[in-house]
Amino acid sequence: MTLFKKKIPEFKKSIDDHLMMILSGSEQSSKELSQAMEYSVMNGGKRIRPLMMLASAMTIDIKTEDVIPFATAIELLHSFSLIHDDLPCMDDDSMRRGQPTTHIKFGEATATLAADSLQSLAFESMAKAKFPKSKSAQLDLISMIAKSIGSAGMAGGQSLDLDSENKKLDPSSVENIYMLKTGKLLQAAILAPTYFRELSKKEVLALMGFSESIGVAFQIQDDLIEAEGDENMIGKSVESDKSKNKAAYPILFGVNESKKRVKKLYESACSSLKVFGESSNALREMAKIIIHRKL
Numbered sequence: 128m129t130l131f132k133k134k135i136p137e138f139k140k141s142i143d144d145h146l147m148m149i150l151s152g153s154e155q156s157s158k159e160l161s162q163a164m165e166y167s168v169m170n171g172g173k174r175i176r177p178l179m180m181l182a183s184a185m186t187i188d189i190k191t192e193d194v195i196p197f198a199t200a201i202e203l204l205h206s207f208s209l210i211h212d213d214l215p216c217m218d219d220d221s222m223r224r225g226q227p228t229t230h231i232k233f234g235e236a237t238a239t240l241a242a243d244s245l246q247s248l249a250f251e252s253m254a255k256a257k258f259p260k261s262k263s264a265q266l267d268l269i270s271m272i273a274k275s276i277g278s279a280g281m282a283g284g285q286s287l288d289l290d291s292e293n294k295k296l297d298p299s300s301v302e303n304i305y306m307l308k309t310g311k312l313l314q315a316a317i318l319a320p321t322y323f324r325e326l327s328k329k330e331v332l333a334l335m336g337f338s339e340s341i342g343v344a345f346q347i348q349d350d351l352i353e354a355e356g357d358e359n360m361i362g363k364s365v366e367s368d369k370s371k372n373k374a375a376y377p378i379l380f381g382v383n384e385s386k387k388r389v390k391k392l393y394e395s396a397c398s399s400l401k402v403f404g405e406s407s408n409a410l411r412e413m414a415k416i417i418i419h420r421k422l
């Protein structure tokens with residue numbers, strides 16, 4: 128079996144091509160707005176969430192081409208969340224992916240509208256996507272994705288994250304915020320392929336367990352990268368959490384404790400996949416990439 132890792136450049140290219148196709152094919156009335164949308168999406172993101180969706184599709188034997196429209200929609204939603212996350216009223220960050228954040232480049236109003244438009248475009252493209260099963264299964268999938276970014280998901284987590292500044296939270300409260308602000312969208316990416324065919328309850332639960340652990344690990348690793356990284360290397364501020372006294376895992380519990388927790392969560396994520404045996408190798412590889420990434 129070919130390693131998933133080897134196919135990543137090829138997968139990334141099809142994700143990027145599809146993203147570009149959606150962006151350039153969408154109706155536009157303002158050049159400034161369409162430039163801000165493209166700038167925010169096509170500027171070197173790692174495409175972790177779409178890749179996770181493809182890895183999950185491979186695990187349960189769904190054609191990767193079938194999930195690509197949903198994988199790219201998830202990336203549009205991720206890009207929208209980053210524009211908002213960087214705004215002065217949120218994390219107030221001026222660098223992302225080694226370039227000025229969208230509001231620094233285009234102004235706050237255009238950045239806000241670009242995020243709105245990316246969200247809208249994601250749902251439009253999911254509604255229009257070809258789907259091999261029933262329309263009702265497609266609607267269920269779109270609802271699941273909508274919920275993952277709403278007040279019970281990413282937006283809810285972002286609200287708790289902002290509220291946590293200057294507070295000494297315990298580890299489980301911090302992990303709850305991480306599970307919501309970062310884990311829910313990643314989980315939506317991993318669960319999306321389950322809407323393409325019938326699976327046993329055990330299999331769905333296994334993917335849920337995997338995504339819960341790896342989502343939290345992803346965010347602790349993100350904080351570790353910020354705590355230990357170099358600004359030029361990571362392409363974003365290394366002072367963002369510290370300067371705002373965020374409830375970030377390494378700040379509250381130390382770098383060593385954070386690393387130990389990432390390892391534990393990775394092990395628990397992988398053990399959730401036992402039910403799939405070797406066919407889940409792609410997800411295991413992605414989990415490894417997530418916990419070892421330096422960017």
Ligand code: IPE
Pocket residue numbers: 171172173174175176224308309345346349422
């Ligand atoms: C960064 O996500 C923001 C978080 C949710 C932790 P990524 O590390 O996936 O960011 P890009 O898209 O690759 O820049």
Ligand code: IPE
Pocket residue numbers: 208209212218220281285308309349353363
């Ligand atoms: C980002 O979390 C979470 C979302 C965008 C939903 P952070 O604020 O910790 O991520 P970075 O460090 O800015 O990428």
Ligand code: MG
Pocket residue numbers: 212218288
């Ligand atoms: Mg934030």
Ligand code: MG
Pocket residue numbers: 212213218220367
């Ligand atoms: Mg941030």
